[in-house]
Amino acid sequence: MKNTVKENVNSHLDEFELNMDQFASLNALEKSILSPTQKRIKNPILWSVAASLLVVSLFFTTVLPKGQSQQEMIYAIAQEVSYNHLKFKPLEVTNNNLTRVTGYFEKLDFNPLASSQVAALSSRLIGGRYCSIKGNIAAQLRMRDEKGAISTLFESRFNAEDFDFLPRIENQQAPVKVHVDGQQVRLWVEKGLVMALVNPISK
Amino acid sequence: MKSLNKESLNKLYRFGIALTGSPQDSEDVLHTAIERFLRKNPQNITEKEAFIRTIMRNYWYDEIRKQKNHQAHVESLQVEQGDMDIDKDRLEDIIIDQHDFQKHWQALQAPQRELLYMHCVLEYSAQEIADEFNCARGTILSRIHRLKKQLQQLSRLASKGALS
Numbered sequence: 147m148k149n150t151v152k153e154n155v156n157s158h159l160d161e162f163e164l165n166m167d168q169f170a171s172l173n174a175l176e177k178s179i180l181s182p183t184q185k186r187i188k189n190p191i192l193w194s195v196a197a198s199l200l201v202v203s204l205f206f207t208t209v210l211p212k213g214q215s216q217q218e219m220i221y222a223i224a225q226e227v228s229y230n231h232l233k234f235k236p237l238e239v240t241n242n243n244l245t246r247v248t249g250y251f252e253k254l255d256f257n258p259l260a261s262s263q264v265a266a267l268s269s270r271l272i273g274g275r276y277c278s279i280k281g282n283i284a285a286q287l288r289m290r291d292e293k294g295a296i297s298t299l300f301e302s303r304f305n306a307e308d309f310d311f312l313p314r315i316e317n318q319q320a321p322v323k324v325h326v327d328g329q330q331v332r333l334w335v336e337k338g339l340v341m342a343l344v345n346p347i348s349k
Numbered sequence: 350m351k352s353l354n355k356e357s358l359n360k361l362y363r364f365g366i367a368l369t370g371s372p373q374d375s376e377d378v379l380h381t382a383i384e385r386f387l388r389k390n391p392q393n394i395t396e397k398e399a400f401i402r403t404i405m406r407n408y409w410y411d412e413i414r415k416q417k418n419h420q421a422h423v424e425s426l427q428v429e430q431g432d433m434d435i436d437k438d439r440l441e442d443i444i445i446d447q448h449d450f451q452k453h454w455q456a457l458q459a460p461q462r463e464l465l466y467m468h469c470v471l472e473y474s475a476q477e478i479a480d481e482f483n484c485a486r487g488t489i490l491s492r493i494h495r496l497k498k499q500l501q502q503l504s505r506l507a508s509k510g511a512l513s
Contacts, residue, residue, distance in 0.1 A: 147448075151500055152441035154450040155469040159363040162372060164355075172358065172383055176350050179387040233384075236376045 167272050171234050174296050178232040181328065216311045223279060223309075223342065224324040224331040230277050230286065231298040231344035232327060237273035237288060244287075247274045251285050256303040258285040261341055263321060263332065269297055279340065280308045297345035309340045352391045353383075353401075360470075361401055367466035368409050368459055378405045378412075399481060409459065440497045441469050445504045453503050461496050468493070 149157070164172075239250035248258040253276065269289035277286040277300065284302035291297070313319030314335045321334035325347065332343045350358065361382075365375030382404040386397070394400050454462065467473045467481070475493065479486040 148444050148446050149450075150441060151443045151445060151450070151465070152469040154445060154447055155367075155441075155465050157447070158451055158454060159366060159466070159470060162363055162366050162375075163359050164362050164376075168362075168376060169350075169355065169358070172380070173350050175380070175384060176352060176387055179384065180351075234380075236373075236380050 167237070167240055170272075170290065170294065170296070171236065173294075175234040178234065219311060220322055220324060220333060221326070223333060224326045226279060227298070227300050227342040227344050228326040228329045228331055230300070231296075231329060234296070235275060238275040240273035242271050244271055247271060247287065248285070250274065251276065254283060254285060254303075256301075256339060258287065258301045259337055259339060261299065261301075261336055261343075262315065263334065263336070263341070263343060264289070264297075264299055267291065267297060267345070269295075278302075279342065282308060282340075295346050297343065300340075300342040300344070302340045304335055304338050304340050309335065312340060352387065353397060357398055361398060361405070363470070364402055364463075364466055365405055367462040367470075368405060370455055370457075370459065370462060374409075378409050381405075381408050402481070406463070413459070440493050440500070443497065443500050443504060445500060449503065453500075457496075460492065461499075464489075464492055464496060 239247050241247050244260055251258060251274070258274075267289065269291045272288050272290050274285055274287045277284050279300055279302045282302045282305055284300050287299045287301070289297045289299065312333050312335050313322055315321075316336070319334070321332040321341075321343075324331045324333070328347060329344050330347050334341055353361075358379075362375055362379055365379045366372055369375050369378055379401075382401050385404050385408075386394070386401050391397065457465070464478065467478045473481070475489045476486050479489045482489065
């Protein structure tokens, strides 16, 4: 069928639309950036206090790296996964089926698995993408509950050097729970994998 | 989203496809642009779509530069010194087979697809496009001229059955 260039351009581009998950991802991104807990500090005095705290924390992380406690290491992992959760980067695979989603992660040296800790969330899997935890390659599985709240489960191969201090589900230890950036982060080791679950703190 | 409605987001997504040539890259570019936009007090920005398009464009060409494939873009921006007969027949009115056009779309350079989007979807004039690109109107006219010649050639080849 012959058309003008204008008609061709319009009809070609009209075929594309953002789907529900893509809209949800952009909505979640907006919420995370514009939420009151993350508004920018405009007061110069608060800025100087923040800068001083940054200098102190840099001193402890660079000059005294060997003295890092377990609590600090847990907090560092929690911050990293919380940051990745809040970024809401586009999913590389979109599917509700765990087998299909995990089948996408061919570059991993482990098989992402369902976790006992996620079953209670009544969330639906929406997809996944690659990421990392403390430099270890990881899978990021994104889920959404009936109210539209997004949770992210991160899974990485257990590496004793980086994760030995985390509780083990098989030893009847409960996941360690931390609050970061207005999110709840749970960390544990299960079936030989390190798992981190990030979800909004319920109101 | 409170800052942008669905229609605007879809328009920006389509602009992303025109810019990058792929839905996946468009989603990535749009996501990054929306994030940067939201961090800049969006309530103070009046022309939100144009603002986000600029972020998308800058981000995408930075990415291309990083991948060292920027040469084609730079070349495409060079002003042609030859005569420009843009008024004889308008770029958007060239008749071309839909199937042939879709095949050719992917082969166009990013700035050419972007130009077609501005011209045919947003119906911007050469001056309005030049204002958005922050370049001279003559640069846009020469790009339109070059693109028109390319599409006319495609149309002729298609009518002779040279395109398989």
